[in-house]
Amino acid sequence: MKTNTTTVNGIDTQALLGAIEAIRNNPAEAQSKWHVTSHWKGGTRSETKVKSSQLGNQTIAKDFTIGIDEPLELCGTNQFANPQEYLMAALNACMIVGYTALTALEGIELEELRIETEGEIDIQGFLGLDPSVKPGYDHLRYTVHLKGDGTPEQFERIHRTVMATSPNYFNVANAVPLKSKLVLESPATV
Template identity: 30%
Template sequence: MSIERIKESLRQVAQHFAEHPQDALSQDRPATSVLESGLRCRAEGPNGTVLVSDMPAPVGGTGSAPSPGWLLRAALANCDATLIAMRAAQLGIVLTHLEVAVGSESDDRGLLGLSDSVPPGPLSVSVVVRIAAEGASPDQLHELVRWAEKHSPVSDAVRRAVPVTTQVTVQ
C-alpha cells in the first residue's frame, strides 16, 4: 500500500472517530488456544488465522514452534514497526529502512515456580530500532519512534499494568 493511501486511510478513520468517539471503543477479537499435544498449543483467530507455539525441549516441549515468550516479543516488534510506519505515512516521511528488534531478559525460576520472589515474565525488555528515511533528520526520526512507542497497543500492554480477569469452566 502506498504512503499516500495509508495517510488517507488514517486521516479518514481519525476524522470518523473524532466525530463519533463511541465508535472507537470495541471488543477485540479473542484468540482461542487449544492444547494439541505435549506443550504445543494452537491459537485460532479471525479469518482462519492460526498461531502455533511450543516450549523448548529442556522444559518438556519439542521446540517445534516458537515459545509464547518469543511470540510476545515478535508482537511487540511488529506492532512498534507498524506504528512507526503509520506515523511516518501521516507525516509524509518516506522510510527507506525500518527494523525493530525486541529482546528480553528472564529468570526461568519464575516460570517453573521455584521462587515466589522471581516473576515468571521478563525482568526487562529492550527495543532496538534501526531506521532511515529520505530527507528526515535524526531528530525527526527519534521523535517518530517516540510517538510510535507511546501509541503502540502492544508496547502499552507490556509497559502498563492491564487488568486481567480469568473465568474457569470445568467440564
C-alpha cells in the same frame, strides 16, 4: 522515489486520514474488540485461532491459526515460536504499525524499519523452585532501527509518539489487570 502521492510505505495516507477523521467525528467508531481461542495440542504445543475482531460496529471476519510450542530443552517439540517470542513479536509488530503510519503521514519514505527486542527470564520462577524469583521479565530491551528520508528530529518525535500511543507498548509497559474465570468441564463418560 514516490510513485503514488497518497501511498507512502505501503500506507494509503488518504484512507488513514479518512479513518482518523471518521473517528474524530464519531468516537464510538474507535471502540475495538479482539478475541482469540487457544487449544492445547499435547505436550507444550497449543494452537490459537483468530476468527473475528470488531471495530466500531463492524465485525471483521478472520481465519488465522497461530502455532505455539517450546524448545526441546523445555519439553517441547520446537515446532513453533514460544509464548515469549510471540509476546515480543506482538510488541514489535504493534510498534512497527505506529512507525509506518506516522512516517507515512509525514511523507517520510522508509528504507528500513527493524526492531530487535530481548529479555531474560529466570526459569526457576516458572518452575516454582524459588518463590523469591519472579516468573517474568525484570525488563525488556529493544532497539529500533530506522532509515529513511526523514530528519533526526522527525524520527525522534515519531519514536516518542509511538511509545505514547502503541497499544502493545502500553500493555507491556503497564500492569493490565487480568480477570480470570475457570470453567471445569465434566469428564467424558464411557
